[in-house]
């Protein structure tokens with residue numbers, strides 16, 4: 223995570239907001255900002271650390287997937303920049319655009335490549351520099367989002383653990399609810415050269431997205447539980463996209479969970495889009511919270527709108 227913190231107190235001096243509103247409505251106390259840092263730089267650092275941690279040489283990678291909604295260029299992709307810098311000579315590389323569902327979508331794609339026998343070693347990275355597309359005069363979004371990166375290595379294995387089942391969906395009819403345009407919105411199909419849009423800022427109809435999560439998140443969680451023939455009380459951890467602590471509370475109540483089973487770190491990082499689930503897993507593992515044999519449900523939801531869940535045994 224970038225070192226630079228943006229606290230609620232700092233935001234109080236920038237827009238008409240206050241710590242009490244932000245904490246009560248979102249659960250966020252501070253977020254990180256990657257000043258003068260490209261998405262690929264965050265991604266590369268996270269990728270290097272994951273490889274070191276896994277004891278894997280970059281030369282052994284078959285595939286690098288970067289989940290991001292804030293790539294540095296149309297092309298080259300963030301994943302190709304990372305592939306080149308890592309010297310992962312035999313790896314295929316592509317970016318995956320699923321915004322806040324980024325990591326969960328990446329997990330499904332990595333699992334599919336491995337199951338199809340097309341890859342043995344995969345590096346999944348999620349990286350965002352959302353601060354580049356946030357309007358810091360818009361209080362409805364600038365208090366929510368933060369920057370960061372997280373990565374994981376996926377390897378083929380004969381063991382009966384790993385990704386047990388997944389459920390991935392999209393609802394593109396609601397795409398306008400969370401939008402960050404790249405090209406002018408007025409007439410995108412007009413002939414001739416296109417001006418680069420001055421208004422690249424992310425806009426979110428927060429309460430509409432909140433309403434969507436109320437059905438989409440339980441739908442995805444119910445689906446993976448059903449597919450694995452398991453019940454919520456058999457799950458050790460629920461690791462959801464950190465969009466709003468109220469969504470996490472909603473899930474705790476709906477499934478009658480012990481709140482300690484629903485991991486929360488939104489207070490320290492805000493909403494980091496596709497990074498959040500991987501960031502939680504990294505923190506949990508380093509804190510010794512993850513033990514072999516445990517079952518984890520991960521769930522992502524957001525821009526697209528996209529949503530999905532996966533059930534993992536570690």
Ligand code: UT7
Nearest residue numbers: 239240243322361362365428429431432465466523524525
């Ligand atoms: O990560 C991708 C997926 N994203 C999500 O899942 C986000 C889901 N949505 C949310 O988390 C919430 O909708 C938000 C946290 C974004 C907003 O919370 P809300 O409870 O839905 O607030 P609201 O947008 O309905 O606004 C309520 C009031 C409004 O004032 P009035 O019209 O009632 O007078 C807003 O102008 O709160 C006001 N408001 C603020 N006040 C102080 C909005 N932002 C702020 C702010 N500080 N930062």
